Amino acid sequence: MAGKKVLIVYAHQEPRSFNGSLKKVAVEELSKQGCAITVSDLYAMDFEPRATRKDVIDRDLHLPVVIKTEEVMCGAQHLIGALSNPKFFNYGVEAYEAFKKRSLASDITDEQKKVQEADLVIFQNKLALLSLTTGGTAEMYGKTGVSGDFRYFLWPLQHGALHFCGFKVLAPQISFAPEIASEEERKAMVASWAQRLKTIWEEEPIDCTPAWYFGH
């Protein structure tokens, strides 16, 4: 929908992969609609997933994101100076203090800014959608399948993170087992994702309650 800002958080190492294709058609279809797209390509950005002291340093110190071994001692002194309790590192406390002082590491604040800007309406009205691929087939992710219902593994991320943070969650787009699918099947999966995106703004969010995950 024209004017909408869309943030795609993309995590795959290979641009020519099936995941890369899904991202590509999403950018194409949503651009066609006049949306402004931002892609966070986590692997290409070498995004740091660890929650460490490096997240709460004072950015004005201009410490390198990757601290080399020989610099750790020197770096650590700067870091300790910036911590509210250097003797007992509590990530939650230090991250909150750094947030208040605006001294969170820039790789974190950059992503926060993208999330913040991703819509014009208030946070509680933001939409989120998980598009993911699996190794196993749809049968394996059935209720009696070896992996259990696919909704089970969505719980921590979709309910615990997205719903908890106030997102309205759209139905997930799950492309099952592209690796063992035929080229035609893969193309069909990409096409169906592109097709869905044409009317994505008309979709109603799921009822993101335990019943959706475990009650059927």
Add this chain to the structure above:
Amino acid sequence: MAGKKVLIVYAHQEPRSFNGSLKKVAVEELSKQGCAITVSDLYAMDFEPRATRKDVIDRDLHLPVVIKTEEVMCGAQHLIGALSNPKFFNYGVEAYEAFKKRSLASDITDEQKKVQEADLVIFQNKLALLSLTTGGTAEMYGKTGVSGDFRYFLWPLQHGALHFCGFKVLAPQISFAPEIASEEERKAMVASWAQRLKTIWEEEPIDCTPAWYFGH
């Protein structure tokens, strides 16, 4: 139990934290029993959680684990030479090839070795136990609590990873909300963990089926 080899995978930034105390009493109690303990202290090791090309390099090239910006171009050439398909990076394929050629990165093989050595019996008879702390209270992790039953979030790790890999899973040790507990309550939680470890070898594994997670 004397002679048993125990691997503790520990992930917390602060040794003096509540999590640090739980790890400490486990090492103490199990050492007292005559077990051989190995601790993988993931934060202290700066363990790399990202699945990238760096995992499948030829160790003989002696590339640094942390590749500095100015070395990336040079490093990338070495890496590309070692990949079975440099034009299309498939992590699963490359990791399997590297596994066969014994060229997986040493931080990975070191951990694999610890898991392999952690028991004298065959893999399917290995025991695993998740000891974790929560931010929320036990009430919040009740079936009708805001976070949903705590068993829900255990599913991906405990069933999807541990059970899937053939571990027999012991009941999790969940210390709820140490951060808002009193000092006495925290001490009681640590003591109850130490107490449980005294008879840990007599415990029966849980019935790690969907019913355990979602059926009660």
